Amino acid sequence: MIPKYYEFQNSSKILSGEFALENISSELNMLNAKRVLILSDKTLEKIGTLQTVIDAISTQDLEIVGKYTEIPPDSSIEIINEITSLYKKLDCDSIVAVGGGSVIDTAKGVRMTLSQQKDNILELVGCEMITYGKHIPFVAIPTTSGTGSEATLVAVILDKLRNMKMEFISYFLVPDVSVLDSRMTISLPAKITASTGMDALCHAIEGYTCLQKNPMSDAYAISAIEIIRDNLIKAVENGKDKKVRLAMANASLMAGVAFSNSMVGLIHAIGHAIGGISHVPHGDAMSILMPHCMKFNKDKLKDEYAKLLLYIAGPEVYATTEYEDRADKTIEYVENMLYKLNEICGLPTKLSQTNVKKEDFNNIAKKALDDGAMIVNPKQVNFEDVIEILEKAF
Amino acid sequence: MKVSIKRKLELKVKIFISKVILFFLYRGFKATYKYDKRVREEIDNWEEGFSIKLQIAPNKPSLCLKKTKKGIEKQASLEKPDILICFKSVDAAFLVLTGRLGVSGAYAGHRFKLSGEISQAMSFVRCVDIVEAYLFPKFITKKILKEVPKKYANIITTYRYVLFNF
Numbered sequence: 001m002i003p004k005y006y007e008f009q010n011s012s013k014i015l016s017g018e019f020a021l022e023n024i025s026s027e028l029n030m031l032n033a034k035r036v037l038i039l040s041d042k043t044l045e046k047i048g049t050l051q052t053v054i055d056a057i058s059t060q061d062l063e064i065v066g067k068y069t070e071i072p073p074d075s076s077i078e079i080i081n082e083i084t085s086l087y088k089k090l091d092c093d094s095i096v097a098v099g100g101g102s103v104i105d106t107a108k109g110v111r112m113t114l115s116q117q118k119d120n121i122l123e124l125v126g127c128e129m130i131t132y133g134k135h136i137p138f139v140a141i142p143t144t145s146g147t148g149s150e151a152t153l154v155a156v157i158l159d160k161l162r163n164m165k166m167e168f169i170s171y172f173l174v175p176d177v178s179v180l181d182s183r184m185t186i187s188l189p190a191k192i193t194a195s196t197g198m199d200a201l202c203h204a205i206e207g208y209t210c211l212q213k214n215p216m217s218d219a220y221a222i223s224a225i226e227i228i229r230d231n232l233i234k235a236v237e238n239g240k241d242k243k244v245r246l247a248m249a250n251a252s253l254m255a256g257v258a259f260s261n262s263m264v265g266l267i268h269a270i271g272h273a274i275g276g277i278s279h280v281p282h283g284d285a286m287s288i289l290m291p292h293c294m295k296f297n298k299d300k301l302k303d304e305y306a307k308l309l310l311y312i313a314g315p316e317v318y319a320t321t322e323y324e325d326r327a328d329k330t331i332e333y334v335e336n337m338l339y340k341l342n343e344i345c346g347l348p349t350k351l352s353q354t355n356v357k358k359e360d361f362n363n364i365a366k367k368a369l370d371d372g373a374m375i376v377n378p379k380q381v382n383f384e385d386v387i388e389i390l391e392k393a394f
Numbered sequence: 395m396k397v398s399i400k401r402k403l404e405l406k407v408k409i410f411i412s413k414v415i416l417f418f419l420y421r422g423f424k425a426t427y428k429y430d431k432r433v434r435e436e437i438d439n440w441e442e443g444f445s446i447k448l449q450i451a452p453n454k455p456s457l458c459l460k461k462t463k464k465g466i467e468k469q470a471s472l473e474k475p476d477i478l479i480c481f482k483s484v485d486a487a488f489l490v491l492t493g494r495l496g497v498s499g500a501y502a503g504h505r506f507k508l509s510g511e512i513s514q515a516m517s518f519v520r521c522v523d524i525v526e527a528y529l530f531p532k533f534i535t536k537k538i539l540k541e542v543p544k545k546y547a548n549i550i551t552t553y554r555y556v557l558f559n560f
Contacts, residue, residue: 007504126478127508167512211502263502372512375498375519380541 006214009171010257012140012151016180016250021056024096024139027177029061031137033094037087038067039107040098045069049143052183053098066090071099075106076158077166080121083110094137097175098184100196101147101156101282104140108155108173111136115172121157127169127372140175143184145235145248146196146283148203148256150178165276167372174260178253182245190236190345193248195283197232198338198347200224200252202267202286205334207258209297209304210265211376221258225311227251232337236344265377267293270386273367278356284348291335292393298327300379305330351394361390408488412450415491416457418556419448420468422525425555427465429547433524436517437466446518447475450487477510477518493530496538497522528552 015023028036036057040050054064068083087095087110097107113121115133124130140150149155155168188196201224207213208221231247238244270293271285298305306326310318312333321329341347348354356364365386368374374381426433440461449456458469481487486505489495497519500506508515527535527543535542545552554560 003503005503005505126510127512128504129478129507129509164511164513169512211498212504369520370513370516372516374516375501378540380539 003214006212006216008214008216008261009153009174010151010220010261011171011174012178013176014178014180014253017182017246019056020179020181021053021141021183024053024057024141024177024179025059025062028057028094028096028137028139031094031176033137034061035063035065035091035093036096037083037090037092037094038064038096038098039071039083039103039110040067040069041071041100041103042069044099044143047187049184049187050098053096053141057096065092071103071106073102074158074165075102075109076160077109077121078160080106080109080113080157084113087114094139096139096141098141098143100142100144101149104142104147104149104175105155105157107138107140108149108175109157109168111138112155112168112170112173121168122159122166125166125168127167128171130170130172132172138175139177139179141179141181141184142249142252144188144192144196145185145245145252146199148200148252148254148259150175151253151256152260154260165272180246180249180253182242182249185245185249186240186242188239190239191347192283193239194232194236194341194345194347195281195287196252197228197235197248197283198287198290198341199283200248200255201228201232201334201337202290203255203259203264204228204251205290205294205308206264206267207255207262208308209301209378210259210262211378212262214262217258217262220254221262222308222311224251224255224258225308227254229312229314233340233344236341263376264373265293266297266374266379266381266389269371269373269377269381270364270368270389272371272373273364274351274354274356276367277360277364278354280351280354280356284354287338287341287347288349288351288354288393289389291331291338292389294331294334296381296385296389297377297379298331302327309333351390356390356394358394361387364390405484408484409450409454412484412487412491413455416448416450416455418529419491419522419525420457420459421556421559422529422552423459423466423521424559425552426521426525426528426547428555429552430524430528431546432543433521434465436521437461439517440514444514445469445472445475446477447472447479449478449480450491451481451484454484454487475510477508477515479506479508479515479518481506493526493534493538496526496540498540499538529556 044050142150204221204224234244274285309326309330444461446459458472
């Protein structure tokens, strides 16, 4: 069904596949960039992933004038201010981010601060408030296949002072170029591959079902689900398979485009709260919560979940399942995928297997209700509902 | 090129009606703060001085609210509100204020811009949903809200407060 009104944007140019990294310098050249600042983290520097990028993009026309690799898993306003100062000090004119969601979100924050010519990024907190500003060429190279941050209009940054994650939403956050190259994810451990892959699946499922869904985001979501169905387990079982890695990188980006335009709902609202309070890795929280939240939303989303069976289980299963049973079967497939990944690599299936404590349930529920993702969940959610979901997932 | 007279007139009418509805929305906030525990609890959790501006469109009329010791008070203007919700067009605001689109639907449809912390805005959104449940008839709220909140306060008392401020 076509919504009465919708908006959709996917402005990032995508380079995917063999020698994709080697084309970055040409892209930056076309964007008039000559002096690059590279952002990454310590682990990627240590395992050589960052060097692979540096080797690939170094050309006569492009100078890598600096790198910053101190970005922690939860990037903060202080880090962004520090990098912004470094960028100015080194007289850079472009940014290349190599990393997972935290590194790419940090780069978005730095770019936004520079582009808007502000001293404090907190002045820009909100949704669609910023204008185009000064253009800072920005290339994102994801090293996990899950967050989809390379394609989204959202950046989540920690305000350490208030221990709050701040959300910045603007179409001008989307990178100019997103680069998918299997060399970036080939060394990702099995458990992280599983966890981030389930995060991508969650983005696609919520992207397909939340209030902002539209025909464009649907197309990205269902394609992402099909690719995840065919490749996630394989990627966890054999991480060295380049084809499978590239497929998962594509699925993650497509799921990112889907949810960037239709947003995520209940699963992410609770997941963000669990991440903030109990410090559970985001993908683990998504994996555990997904089937429980889908069951909660099922009465509102029966049609959508029924349709998803075609993409998550394939045409044979879809055709042989009665309409009445399709939504349940979709949830069953998600659950089975979770159990299979638990078998292969120990991905947790219950909150009790993580840092979540029962005594934190009230705080988690309160925080979840205040999460921006809750507004686009198609079903109304109250405090007791979240507690019940947490109990079931524990 | 000049804007047509028809459009000018249409905008004037929509702005006028929106201003009237914003006034009753404020009264709805006052009434539900007084009579509905859920709204009172939400607003009591806001820090004193916390302010919200709901604007029909850029450079167009707005409703400015501030948390005070008395609960919630209307302000003539707010220079730097904690939360600014500004509709992208008068027409978008009109859809919401006349009960044809809920706040969540408006957010989903990118009908407004938001400045400030989204988590703080969520509390305001929950309050608006409850106020709308009192102000609009059920056949409207059923269409625009995900779930129509129960009315714990007496509807006549609430309407009396909204209309006559007592």
